[in-house]
Every structure is written in C-alpha cells, then in structure tokens.
Amino acid sequence: MESGSNATHVIDPDGNVMIILQNANKPFAASSEESNPPKKCKTSQNQEFRILVSASHLTFVSPEGLTLCTAGSVNITADGWDLEAFLILLRICHCKHHQVPRTLSLELLAKITVLVDYYECFDVLRFFADTWISCLEQDFPTQYSRDLLLWVWISWALKLPALFQQATGVVINQATDSVTALGLPIPQKIIDNINRKRESIFQYTFATLDNLQKSLIDGRKGCSPGCRSIMLGTLMIQRRSNGLLTSDGTAPLAGLKAGDLVTKVGKLSPPAWHPGHNYFSKCHEGILSSMTSELKLSLRGLDLQYQTT
Numbered sequence: 114m115e116s117g118s119n120a121t122h123v124i125d126p127d128g129n130v131m132i133i134l135q136n137a138n139k140p141f142a143a144s145s146e147e148s149n150p151p152k153k154c155k156t157s158q159n160q161e162f163r164i165l166v167s168a169s170h171l172t173f174v175s176p177e178g179l180t181l182c183t184a185g186s187v188n189i190t191a192d193g194w195d196l197e198a199f200l201i202l203l204r205i206c207h208c209k210h211h212q213v214p215r216t217l218s219l220e221l222l223a224k225i226t227v228l229v230d231y232y233e234c235f236d237v238l239r240f241f242a243d244t245w246i247s248c249l250e251q252d253f254p255t256q257y258s259r260d261l262l263l264w265v266w267i268s269w270a271l272k273l274p275a276l277f278q279q280a281t282g283v284v285i286n287q288a289t290d291s292v293t294a295l296g297l298p299i300p301q302k303i304i305d306n307i308n309r310k311r312e313s314i315f316q317y318t319f320a321t322l323d324n325l326q327k328s329l330i331d332g333r334k335g336c337s338p339g340c341r342s343i344m345l346g347t348l349m350i351q352r353r354s355n356g357l358l359t360s361d362g363t364a365p366l367a368g369l370k371a372g373d374l375v376t377k378v379g380k381l382s383p384p385a386w387h388p389g390h391n392y393f394s395k396c397h398e399g400i401l402s403s404m405t406s407e408l409k410l411s412l413r414g415l416d417l418q419y420q421t422t
C-alpha cells in the first residue's frame with residue numbers, strides 16, 4: 114500500500130486505496146468552434162493526482178468500484194475526469210457531506226453527472242442533485258446555448274421529466290440549425306429526436322397553413338362564401354408578406370428558429386371586416402386562434418418516458 118503522505122488529496126486519512134487520476138480536466142462539452150480549450154482553462158493532462166480513499170466507501174461506486182475494491186489495498190487509475198467533480202463525488206461517497214458545496218455551477222454539475230453516469234451511482238447523488246438543481250434552474254436558459262445542452266444532459270441522465278421537456282423544448286424552438294451532443298454522453302437517438310422534432314415543426318406549420326387554405330376553399334371553414342373568400346385572400350397576402358410562403362412552397366430551414374416561425378403565424382391578423390350582416394363577427398379571429406393554439410402545442414419538448422435508446 115502506498116503511503117498516504119504521497120497523496121495530493123485526502124478524502125479519508127485512514128484510507129487504503131490510492132486513486133491515481135491521470136489526464137485530469139480534459140476539455141468538456143466543447144462546441145466544434147471551441148475544440149481547443151480556452152487559454153484560461155487549466156488543463157492538467159501531464160499532472161497526476163493521487164487521492165487517498167477508503168475501499169469500504171467506494172462500494173457505493175458500482176459496479177466498477179465493487180470490482181476494484183475486491184482487490185483490497187491497491188492503487189486504481191482513473192483517466193480524464195475533472196478533478197473538482199471527482200473530489201466532490203468521492204466526498205459524497207465517503208459521507209463527508211460538510212465538505213460538499215450546497216451550490217455549484219451548471220458546468221460542474223454536468224461534469225459530476227458524467228461521473229455518476231459512468232460509475233452508475235445515481236442514487237448517491239440524488240439528494241445533492243435536487244438541491245443544486247433547484248438553485249440552478251432559476252437561471253434556466255431561454256435561448257439556445259451550450260448551457261442548454263448541459264441541461265438536456267443533466268435532465269436526461271438524472272431522469273427529470275419536467276426539466277428534460279423544458280430543456281428539449283427550448284432547443285427545439287430556439288436552435289437555428291441541427292444540434293449535436295458536444296461530446297456529452299447524450300444518446301444519439303435523443304439528439305436525432307430533437308432534430309427531427311425541430312424539422313417537423315417547420316413542415317407541420319406550413320402544412321397547417323396550406324390545410325387552412327384548403328378548408329376555406331372547400332367550405333369546411335368560415336360561415337359564408339363571402340366570409341371564406343375574404344379570409345382566404347387575407348391569409349394568402351399575409352403569408353407572402355411575412356415570409357410564410359416561399360416560391361417553391363417549401364420551408365426555409367437554415368437559420369430559422371421554429372419558435373419564431375410559429376410566432377410569425379400567431380401574428381397573422383384577421384380581415385378588418387366580415388362580409389354580410391354580421392360586420393363584427395369573431396369568425397375570422399376564431400379560425401386563426403384555433404390554428405395558432407394547435408401550432409403552439411407542437412412546440413413542446415420531448416417526453417422523457419417515450420425516449421428509448
């Protein structure tokens with residue numbers, strides 16, 4: 114057994130296992146344009162950290178930890194983990210709760226979640242995760258960003274349905290292009306479902322507008338031929354002027370947010386008057402608002418329970 118005095122970090126002074134952490138603090142969730150770590154980021158890829166822990170407490174870390182612990186007093190090697198995240202997880206496993214921060218950054222929570230995913234020890238984290246998340250969700254992003262992908266990862270890994278739907282909903286509404294997992298262990302099927310849902314909103318929106326026009330032509334919407342005619346004309350003119358109708362009838366996907374597209378449809382205004390005796394009818398307004406309500410429902414994020422990998 115190595116002497117505890119060699120340790121760079123001591124979780125348990127009476128520990129019998131030295132964890133050797135190599136290549137610590139690797140770049141994390143780097144977007145393609147940020148594939149090189151920022152200069153201010155401290156990387157420790159040539160530095161080795163030696164963390165003294167107790168084998169009996171590592172039994173929380175399963176199944177990998179259980180295998181390692183049966184070897185008794187040994188050195189074990191971990192590779193590539195974020196040092197701070199790793200130390201927090203080990204302190205939790207060793208019941209050193211007074212040394213665990215009550216609040217932490219989204220970044221650090223995402224890194225810890227990667228560790229508990231790898232070691233399959235979600236239950237160890239549950240209490241602290243709930244506390245950390247309740248603080249962090251006050252600043253939940255409303256625009257597409259790297260942070261949003263971190264939320265998708267955390268809510269997926271920790272199985273938090275409301276947060277997962279919220280996070281995927283913002284991605285679907287606010288991304289201007291297909292998204293990637295940024296190297297996070299989000300299953301590719303989840304990423305595919307997000308991108309597919311985003312694209313389907315464009316198709317659904319244009320199909321809904323087309324169907325409304327058909328319904329007016331076929332006499333299935335509107336209260337009279339005059340009512341239908343003026344609604345149809347108004348709709349076609351406004352689609353053209355608001356960029357909701359392209360020359361080939363297809364949706365321009367690149368650079369467009371699905372949420373913005375639905376907002377545009379919501380701003381279509383009914384004709385200024387209604388033909389016939391009932392000049393102030395709510396007929397046209399009702400037709401547009403029922404269509405908009407339907408479209409807004411399509412913007413919801415993914416249901417966690419239906420995601421299979």
Ligand SMILES: [Zn+2]
Pocket residue numbers: 335336337340341387394396397
């Ligand atoms: Zn009418």
